[in-house]
Amino acid sequence: MNCKPMEALLLAVVDGRATAEERDRAGRHVAGCQACARRLEEMSATWSALEELPAVEPSAWFDTRLAARMRESQPKAGWLGRLPKGMRWIAVAAALAAMAIWISLRPPAGRPAPATSPQNQQDFAVIQNLPELENYDVISNFEALSALPGAQTVDHSQQME
């Protein structure tokens, strides 16, 4: 007799999930099969013995530890996230207002730099023209010219021109 297909049926009889029809079928089989009758008896005894394994209740600090682990696992919120919801809009509005004020106080792009004085401009032109600069040095330090009668102080600006 092939008893392999009876395994699932015997299991269902032992755990109480067999239908009435399945119980009848199993009963008919074990009535004529000593090996399966013994299996059924052994499985029932094992099933009963397993009742003796103790169950446990979670300890008193189970929930506390779980709550702590859940808090740790939460992503850290930025300063905006830590604010109450109502305050977040106020903070965002204040930041936008500050940015608007800063933009309005900035000098507009493309405005020319402040003008320098005319004297500075003239000196700068002299410095840039090297031949004129050399002539200027020679004339201003030529002592013979100062010994001439009626010599006047050289007007550097006119001489340069």
Add this chain to the structure above:
Amino acid sequence: MSEWQLSAAMGARYNLDPMAISDVELMLGVKAGDEACFEQLLEKYRTPLVSFLYRMVRDQATAEDLAQEAFLRVFRARKSYAPDAKFTTWLFRIATNLALNSLRDGRRRQRELSIDSPEQGDQPLLDVADPGAAIEQKLVDRDRSRAIWQAVQELPEKQRAAVMLHKYQELGYDEIACILGCSESALKSLLFRAYQTLRGRLASLAPRAARAGKGEGR
């Protein structure tokens, strides 16, 4: 829509067992950000989960760590939750994988009780009117308990998980098969072999007429 109508609609939509719908509703509530729903799931499943894991790893501290990890994973995955399976299948699949990994990797803490150490459930021996008989009975009970623990611990891990889910959590064959990643017929064969093995190891134990059948359930 009433709660019952909502449950019925969801059951029809997802083809779920009506008994599991409340869990699905709670989990959808968690997904929507309702932490009270998560607390209800926690209240409902923390004891079965810790008991299951305790029977798997035989150490309460480890079992509680693993149960917390399972709940954490459920919470972290709440945004992607889709009610395409029973909540218990999902939860116990996570817990089973955690337990099997813990056992296989040897990462379990070294707090596991040795087979010869006193069981946590042992009662004081001298607390009854007839000390002699009581002590003898207690010793017999203790030996039985140790023998059963040892027989269970010596099962291959997958068989042990299958027996724990079948015997104590009373999950359906389809659910256990889904949790363990095998077919239903393969699961039944696995369970049959596991009970046969257990019977072989527990054959020396005399049947306990007085307490046999008085199950602790979950």
